[in-house]
Amino acid sequence: MRLPGDIDLTTSVSVWRRNLTEYSHTWMTNVLPNFFDPVLYLLGMGLGLGMFVGRGVGGLTYIEFIAPGLMAASAMQGASFESTYNVFVKMNFAKLYDAYLATPAQIQDIAFGELLWAVSRGLIYGCAFFAVLCGFTLFGHRVIVSPWAVLLPVAMAMTATMFALIGLTFTASIRNINYYGFYYTLWLTPLFLFSGIFFPLDNPQMAGGHAETIAWFTPLFHCVRLMRGLAQGPLDWTHGMSALWVLVVIAVLLVVVPRRMRKRMVH
């Protein structure tokens, strides 16, 4: 089956399945540790720091406030790791894409297959974390309270897709694996800290009242807002705007990524 952009879906699924095969050998060491990351933040910040944030945030306890945003972050991290280091190694060290390109597979099929895989991984982490949050809800925390929460996996998929595409764009642009130091420290970490996961950005004292305006131009902010709205309500037009923001970025990068990859790989 052909998708727009001359993507052969069967080939992309083969790339995806190859990754699944690799992970079926190594999931204990490769997949499991990353899952604990957001859980530890939830416990450390939510329960630990939460003891000092006595009055909570907007009627929620601190752990209830940060939980939806951490779900967005876990989808982001799953998709990012896959689309950065793992793709870089396959492309540059293992020369695997050179081997794929000698078969009927084309670069856009490969890029799309890796995207699917990165999204799958983001979804696996996001959903695992979602399950943890459902557990917290059962024990009396008001984390997942809105019926719209059934759409959370969709929001996770959007989050993972956007960050996988951003990661692939970066990966197709660098020639040295050490540049990921910048990507993680100066891009993903600030997003994690300043996208409204840990504190609300609409505070008039924060950045002269412009914090939210600035954050509006960054990607994770919209994912956090979406997750929080879907999990805890109430939904309004700003959530629609955020969803649209993410979809537009995805649409643009879906065009950019195969081009960049082709430029990088085919000469």
Add this chain to the structure above:
Amino acid sequence: MDVAIKATGLRKSYGDFVAVDGVDFEIPKGVCFGFLGPNGAGKTTTMRMIYRASPVGDGSLEILGHEAAGGRNDRKIKQKIGVVPQEDNLDQELSVRENLEVFARFYGLDRKQAKARAVELLDFVRLSERADSKVLELSGGMKRRVLIARGLVGAPELVVLDEPTTGLDPQARINLWERMRDLKRKEATLILTTHYMDEAEQLCDSLVIMDKGKIVAQGRPRDLIRQHVSSHVVEIEIAAGRHANAGPSGESAAGAIAELSALAKRHEQHQDRLLLYVDNGEEVVTRAAQLLPDAETLLRRSTLEDVFLRITGRGLEE
């Protein structure tokens, strides 16, 4: 005679550097066609254009009835081609069997067909016992065999083999030659690059020699030998006599060399070695024994290697 590949004015440059500089060749279906040439001659660049990993720079390249330039027919062309690359790019994370199965899927085989093809090819390259080994655990020669099996998963009409036997021990090499002859019996077209002239002579029906991006000779191995060198070569180790200090003086040795050289169609002198390209081998050897009684003399048939060194002009001097 059906044509598998026809290249006309094929070129490829990287920046200002011209790697393939306007080559023309025609490869009939069902033959084994060789590309020889020194390092950097442009063989791999040409192969990569054929197996569509690299865009055609300029000129036209028709592969199995499809024009490759422009890239529009890449999927169709690649569906019919199998590739054994110069570089080992096997999937290190997967087992031997998984490597083959994954690649079979790229050619449109379903799960069951892919499994069956992997079993069949592992048998073909004699690696059935290692099917479930990780690629990491294999020896260099075994990896080459997996690469060859992988190149065949799509049941290709045309197989491109870029130095498939480099780094193999003699048994593995001969074993591989057998596999390639099997393929020829199945009427596949083979394109082979190699630095082993004996291999090219054994396997190739026809070949080209490339140098600095250009084709400098082409033909059947036997014909090339006939055209470019004589039927035999007499190699004379002049130093042997002189070191023993029993031979003629330097002066008369020079005279002897001049006389022997005059008997040959062509001669080359590399330090203490004299190479005489001759058609009347016995006669020259007899004369050499008279003129230089203490020199070691060897009479042998000319090989493709003599042609190669003659044509690419970078023989023993370098």
